Amino acid sequence: MSGEAINILLVEDNPDHAELVKRGLQSNNVANNVFHVEDGESALEFVFQRGPYVGAKRPHLILLDLRLPRIDGLEVLKALKSNEDSKRIPVVILTTSDAEMDIARAYDYHANSYMVKPVNFEKFKELTKTLGFYWFVWNKQPENQ
Amino acid sequence: MNMAHQHVATSYMEHGYCFSWEAGLVWLHVASDVATGVAYYSIPLAMFYFAFKRRDIVFFRIYLLFATFILACGTTHFFAAYTVYVPAYWAEGYLKAFTALISALSAFLFIPLIPKAIAMPSLSRALDENRQLNAELTRKVDELQQASKTLEQAHYELQLSETRFRATFQQAAVGVAIIGADGGFLGVNSKQCDIVGYSTEELLAMKSQQITHVEDRPSTLALFQKALDGEIKNYAIEKRFIRKDGSHVWINQSVSLVRDLNSVPAYFISVSEDISARRETEQEKERLIDQLQDKTTELERFIYTISHDLKSPLITISGFLGFLEEDFRSQNAAGFNSTVSRISLASERMKQLLDELLELSRIGRQMSPPQQVDLGSLVAEAMEVVAGRISAAGAMVEVQSALPQVEVDRQRLLQVYENLIDNAVKFSANSQPPRVWIGARLDGSEPVFFVGDNGIGIKPAYLDKVFDLFEKLDPRSSGTGVGLAITHRIITIHGGRIWAESDGEGRGAVFCFTLPNRERGARS
Numbered sequence: 032m033s034g035e036a037i038n039i040l041l042v043e044d045n046p047d048h049a050e051l052v053k054r055g056l057q058s059n060n061v062a063n064n065v066f067h068v069e070d071g072e073s074a075l076e077f078v079f080q081r082g083p084y085v086g087a088k089r090p091h092l093i094l095l096d097l098r099l100p101r102i103d104g105l106e107v108l109k110a111l112k113s114n115e116d117s118k119r120i121p122v123v124i125l126t127t128s129d130a131e132m133d134i135a136r137a138y139d140y141h142a143n144s145y146m147v148k149p150v151n152f153e154k155f156k157e158l159t160k161t162l163g164f165y166w167f168v169w170n171k172q173p174e175n176q
Numbered sequence: 177m178n179m180a181h182q183h184v185a186t187s188y189m190e191h192g193y194c195f196s197w198e199a200g201l202v203w204l205h206v207a208s209d210v211a212t213g214v215a216y217y218s219i220p221l222a223m224f225y226f227a228f229k230r231r232d233i234v235f236f237r238i239y240l241l242f243a244t245f246i247l248a249c250g251t252t253h254f255f256a257a258y259t260v261y262v263p264a265y266w267a268e269g270y271l272k273a274f275t276a277l278i279s280a281l282s283a284f285l286f287i288p289l290i291p292k293a294i295a296m297p298s299l300s301r302a303l304d305e306n307r308q309l310n311a312e313l314t315r316k317v318d319e320l321q322q323a324s325k326t327l328e329q330a331h332y333e334l335q336l337s338e339t340r341f342r343a344t345f346q347q348a349a350v351g352v353a354i355i356g357a358d359g360g361f362l363g364v365n366s367k368q369c370d371i372v373g374y375s376t377e378e379l380l381a382m383k384s385q386q387i388t389h390v391e392d393r394p395s396t397l398a399l400f401q402k403a404l405d406g407e408i409k410n411y412a413i414e415k416r417f418i419r420k421d422g423s424h425v426w427i428n429q430s431v432s433l434v435r436d437l438n439s440v441p442a443y444f445i446s447v448s449e450d451i452s453a454r455r456e457t458e459q460e461k462e463r464l465i466d467q468l469q470d471k472t473t474e475l476e477r478f479i480y481t482i483s484h485d486l487k488s489p490l491i492t493i494s495g496f497l498g499f500l501e502e503d504f505r506s507q508n509a510a511g512f513n514s515t516v517s518r519i520s521l522a523s524e525r526m527k528q529l530l531d532e533l534l535e536l537s538r539i540g541r542q543m544s545p546p547q548q549v550d551l552g553s554l555v556a557e558a559m560e561v562v563a564g565r566i567s568a569a570g571a572m573v574e575v576q577s578a579l580p581q582v583e584v585d586r587q588r589l590l591q592v593y594e595n596l597i598d599n600a601v602k603f604s605a606n607s608q609p610p611r612v613w614i615g616a617r618l619d620g621s622e623p624v625f626f627v628g629d630n631g632i633g634i635k636p637a638y639l640d641k642v643f644d645l646f647e648k649l650d651p652r653s654s655g656t657g658v659g660l661a662i663t664h665r666i667i668t669i670h671g672g673r674i675w676a677e678s679d680g681e682g683r684g685a686v687f688c689f690t691l692p693n694r695e696r697g698a699r700s
Contacts, residue, residue, distance in 0.1 A: 044648075047492035047518055054499065098484055100648050101638060127487040130480060150490050152498025 037063040037167050040090035042074040042107065043125075044099050048148065052094065052125070055159025063163065066090065071102025075110055078117050090120060092166050095142075097126040097133055105136055112141040119173050121166060188263035195260070202260055209257035216250025219243075234296070238285055245282045248275040351427070351448035357404060357441045359383040371427065371450050373420035384446070389416035389424050403433040404441050414451065426455045478645065482533060485646045489526040493519050525656070532658035536645075539665045544585045546670075551579035551625075554586065555614055558593035565598060566612075569605040573597070576615030580623060582691055588666045595659045596627040596687050602655075603685070604631030619690075628686035634678040642676055667691075 039056065043049040049067050056063055066088070068074050074095070077084040093111070097104035104126070111117045121143040126133070129147045137145050146162070149155050195201040220243035226233075233239055252275050255268045345352055351368030353361055364379045372379070372387050379387075388396050392415035399411040410432035416424040427448045436442045496518045503511045555575055559566065566573060582589070597612065604610035611630045616623050634642060641647050643664040646657040667674040667689045674689035 045488055045492070047496070047522060048488070050518075051491070051495040098646075101635075101641075127484050127491065128480075130483075148487075148491050150487065150494050152494050152501075155491070155495050156498065 037092070037163075038088045038090045039063050039065045039163075040074065040077055040093045041065050041067045042069075042071070042093065042095045042099065042104070043067065044069050044096060048096075051155060052159055055156050056163050058156065058160055063167075064088070070100040071104060071107040074099075074107050075102065078111060078120070079114075091172065093120055093122045094125045094162075095122055097124060097128055097137070105133075105140060108137065108140045108142055121170070121172065123162065123166070188265055190263050191256075191260045206257045206260050209253040213250040213253035213257070216246050216253060220247045220250075235289060235293075238282070238289060241278070241282050241285060245275070245278045248278045251275070351446075351450075353379075353384070353446045353448070355384050355431075355444040355446055357443065359385050359400070362443055368448065371419075371425060371448060372417050378420075387417050387419075389418055392416055399431070400444075403431070403444070409433060417448070425450060426452045481645045486526065486529060489522040489529070492522040493526075496522070529656050529658075532656055532662070536658060536662050536665065539588065539662060539669060543669065544587060546583045547586055549582050549584055549586050549589065551582050551616070552577075554590055555579065555593055558590055558597055561590075561594050562598045562601065565601050569601050569610050571601045571604060571610035571612055573601075574611070574613045576613075579616055584670060584691060585666075588670075592663050592666050592689070593627070595663045599659065599687070600627050600629035600631065600685075602631075604629040607631055622690055624688050624690055626686050626688045628684065630684040632685075633681045633683040634676055634685050635681055636678070639676045639678065643674070663687075 041049055041052055043052065046069075049069075053065050053067070056065060066077065068077055073084070074093070076082040077087050078090065078093070080087050095104050095107060099107070102110075104124070108122055108124070111120065111122060118141070122141075123144040123146060124137045124142050125146050125148060127148050134145050146158060149158060192202050195205065223239065223243045223246075227236070227239060227243075248271075252268070252272055255264070255271055259265060259268050345363075345365050348365055348367055351371045352365045353368050354363040356362050360383050361379045364376055366376075369376055369379060374382070374387070385393055385397065392413075396413060396415060399408070399413060402408050403411065410430065412428065412430045414426065414428050417427055418424055428451045429446055429448045431444050431446045433444050434442050496515045500512065500515050500519070502508075503515060552575070559573060559575075593614075597614070600612040601610065604612060607630045613628045614626070616625045618624070643660050644657075645661040647661075648655070648657040664674055671692040672690040674687065676685055676687050678685040
């Protein structure tokens with residue numbers, strides 16, 4: 032993966048939160064392109080290159096919020112993980128909810144990681160920094176993506 | 177007698193001569209013979225008297241012969257005394273001959289009778305036996321009397337039992353029926369009649385399947401047959417009876433089959449208890465439990481949603497405060513303004529969320545009693561509230577004339593129309609021109625109120641989601657996603673239904689709701 036920019040799909044309905052994540056990712060020194068969509072339906076269209084997203088780049092990582100307009104985050108996760116084309120794309124849940132039920136269900140639907148947005152700037156920065164580093168420096172992904 | 181006299185006259189001497197007329201000797205003989213003769217005579221006289229009194233003498237002829245024989249012997253003694261003074265020896269001789277003849281005859285007839293006489297029970301034995309028989313008879317009579325008493329007692333008790341049974345049968349708090357193997361009623365008590373509303377006479381002319389609800393007939397019949405086949409002795413079933421007036425009543429029926437001495441099914445005894453009240457209570461209980469579960473689920477979802485959505489602005493505020501600090505250190509003035517504006521918007525949004533949540537929680541707790549409201553003037557009032565947005569969007573709003581009267585919490589229904597008109601104008605703002613229409617129609621007999629627009633529309637899959645709390649189909653739209661949740665809650669509390677209709681994206685949307693009519697409102 033070296034040299035090539037990393038494509039991250041950020042599924043987040045709150046523009047402020049999206050901004051926070053984007054800024055955090057910029058500070059980790061891993062070159063990346065963040066594509067931001069605001070609802071579950073757009074997320075699926077982006078991944079499967081449908082509708083307005085025909086020709087969209089295939090993401091190397093998906094950051095997925097749970098409470099989304101139209102199609103709920105868990106539904107998006109289920110759709111991604113039950114599709115042969117998309118099931119190997121790592122999906123990291125990034126949400127405000129720390130409800131046990133949400134965490135359990137996310138893993139039931141094969142989420143690769145589950146993170147709760149911290150209500151603290153330093154921690155939020157730390158999280159987004161570590162996140163990029165972990166998934167693109169240390170983590171190995173299948174080559175045939 | 178003449179011949180006797182002749183003899184006397186002619187030849188013999190008196191027998192006294194033989195005693196030499198010695199006075200003592202003569203008197204000894206004469207007195208002895210007379211005494212013997214008297215004694216002899218007294219016996220047959222007693223015998224005749226006895227025979228006269230008792231006609232049941234056995235061997236009667238021998239008895240008479242014996243009497244004659246003793247009489248004859250007595251006569252010979254009198255004659256012996258007579259011949260002491262008169263020598264009538266021929267006469268005495270004839271008499272003796274006669275006596276001898278009678279004696280011989282008696283002996284001749286008597287001796288063969290001895291074995292028979294021996295065989296005859298003696299009087300004492302007979303008396304003994306008689307006593308025994310009498311005792312036995314007395315005992316038997318006693319026994320009979322005892323048996324008769326017992327029988328009387330049993331009869332009395334039977335009557336008592338019958339009376340008790342009748343009273344129990346008739347006054348039982350449960351319906352009791354005796355049903356033949358063909359299902360026909362053989363007997364019913366008054367409670368059974370009460371339960372189904374038929375008279376005793378009517379029921380006795382009917383079959384049990386006629387008062388069984390048609391849906392319960394197969395199961396009842398199956399159990400009936402099982403009992404007849406001997407697979408079961410009794411059964412209990414909860415089912416419905418059809419009353420005479422056609423209504424149905426839930427009962428708990430216990431049925432047992434009585435067989436006769438040859439094990440042939442004789443009749444069924446059916447005991448039916450009216451459990452309508454119990455069933456109603458149970459249904460009410462289930463309804464309340466369901467309601468409570470719904471409330472709990474709703475509350476859980478509410479808390480989940482709130483905790484999630486209230487946290488969002490906090491994350492924004494704390495995040496951008498951090499950037500503000502960074503911008504300040506790096507003297508980045510350009511970023512500064514936009515960051516501050518994000519922070520203030522987020523706190524604004526948080527305030528709005530809290531206000532609306534408070535509003536949502538007030539609905540249901542703070543409701544005014546329903547009142548008659550003219551819907552036309554209420555809609556006009558709602559339009560005044562959102563007049564600013566209507567004119568800003570340049571929307572054309574058509575209100576159907578002659579809207580009906582409704583019975584509602586006026587303030588809450590006003591809120592409903594404000595929300596729906598505001599939404600309609602907001603989502604049709606980009607149409608050319610934006611159009612909103614408000615009215616009422618009849619679905620069957622039920623009035624349906626609607627607010628429609630020619631706006632962005634809703635995909636069919638999301639038609640139900642629009643009423644969820646904080647649910648915003650368009651993330652860019654203004655508002656918190658509480659408005660329709662509040663609207664939904666107000667209509668639900670009024671006992672009505674609310675739903676959205678749309679042919680899809682870009683094809684407008686119509687929000688419809690019902691309000692229960694007054695009768696239904698009164699019942700709930």
